[in-house]
Amino acid sequence: VVVGAGFGGMSVAQTLRKAPVDVLVLDRNNYNGFWPLLYQVATGIVETQEIAYPVRSLLRKQKNVDFRLANVRAVDFDAKRVMTDSEAIEYDYLVLAGGSATNYFGNDGLAAHTFGLKDVEEADRLRNHILSAVEAAARTDDWNERRSLLTFVIVGGGPTGVELAGQLSMLLHRTMPREFPNLDLGVARVILVNASAGVLESFPANLQAYARRRLDRLGVELRLDQSVTEVEHGVVRLGDGSTLEATTVVWAAGVRACDLAGTIGVSVGRAGRVEVTPTLTLPDRDDVYAIGDMAYLEGFKGGAYPMVAQVAMQQGRVAAKNIVAHLQGRRAKTFSYFDKGQMAVIGRRAAVMDAFGLRLRGVTAWLGWMGLHILYLHGFRNRLIVMLDWLLAYASRTRSAGIITRPEAQTHVERLQTSRQDRAA
Ligand SMILES: Cc1cc2nc3c(=O)[nH]c(=O)nc-3n(C[C@H](O)[C@H](O)[C@H](O)COP(=O)(O)OP(=O)(O)OC[C@H]3O[C@@H](n4cnc5c(N)ncnc54)[C@H](O)[C@@H]3O)c2cc1C
Secondary structure (H helix, E strand, O other), rough: OOOOOOHHHHHHHHHHHOOOOOOEOOOOOOOOOHHHHHHHHHHHOOHHOEEEHHHHHOEEEEEEOEOOOOOOEEEEOOOOOEEEOOOOEOOOOEEOOOOOOEEEOOOOHHHHHOOOOOOOHHHHHHHHHHHHHHHHHHOOOOOHHHHHEEEEEEEOOHHHHHHHHHHHHHHHHHHHHHHHOOOOOOOOOOEOOOOOOOOOOOOOHHOOOOOOOHHHHHEEEEEEEOOEEEEEEEEEOOOOOOOOEEEEEEEEEEEEOOOOOOOOOOEEEEEOOOOOOOOOEOOOEEEEEOOHHHEEEEOOOOOEEOOOHHHHHHHHHHHHHHHHHHHHOOOOOOOOOOOOEEEEEEEOOOOOEEEEOOEEEOHHHHHHOOOOHHHHHHHHHHHHHHHHHHHHHHOOOOOOOOOOOOOOHHHHHHHHHHHHHHHOO
């Protein structure tokens, strides 16, 4: 039984393709999500279904696998049973690959008053909110109100925060002015707040500096060495006591293991990740594996393996091979990571890439970024449509997903404005 049909879980199922086993994949969603393009859903470049692919379609050619739409809430390790919302499912081997969730570090206010960007639902909600805020700005004559509606704060200077900030700034300053001729979008601000002194800090210093210059050129304001202590009623309070009035606040500053990791009664490490042995099993159970974002294993640059897709996929392959080895009475392999590197895109024709021994920036890195992301997307149709969307966004500066599909987003924006006014009064 494999819990989670993400990067890690699918890698397990597909590696077991020819093994003499029956595989059952469980996921609370019926799709496999390609999270690296979530920020493009949030900024209207691509549509939700282009970065999500039905699990059953992905597995349809594999004879020894079945899928069940199910939310797993507990595991009885002694009875070898997984408990879902509706049934108990027995297993011989279990792979936990439930991924991660947004980490608000126990601050309920941040969770309630900011937008996360962890799945298609959240990306879609954020896109609707951004579009609704700009529409509300076009309706009001009140300058203060307009400024707060057009101020977008993104917290977190990692790849997600940087990519979102760059694209959002382009949406506000290059795409929307043609669609809102009577709204002065020159007052729109995208502010990227980061607790440490730089952005993209896992990249080499020269690429970090390039990213900062590009963000600056795109008009993104950087607030570095600043933590966000409170967000409420459209007001963001920073560590130095200053405040920003913003109707949109995105939290991209923390990741922790999925909720399941905390509910199954196993030992967890930093960020609530399940501690595993180098062969990826739980310390006291050789029939239970944990992989990907959900698993905690040290061995990468003096710390734990990072929460990235390559780790999840490579761990999935090792877990699958170790299950077969266990069945055949062979020794299990320990996990060793082949680091393919990292990349991030910062707007038009600009990206940074620290991969395969190459340190690239600018157009070359941007082309490399596009090529690799298209390669890893599932399905010919999705690849084709995403390429067309990119071409459209690049050539005409329009976006394919500019429709408000959630009327409640407008009500939410109006409520925020009212509470901001009440507070000011
Ligand atoms: C916005 C964003 C951008 C990213 N960009 C990059 C990038 O550029 N490069 C990179 O390498 N990595 C990137 N990542 C990280 C990468 O997506 C993750 O490291 C990777 O998805 C981890 O794979 P996984 O299998 O552990 O989890 P996931 O791929 O998240 O899969 C977990 C699955 O488990 C399911 N699940 C969770 N709980 C339950 C439950 N209780 N019951 C049933 N099913 C459950 C979920 O629905 C999900 O399908 C990004 C992540 C985000 C959010």
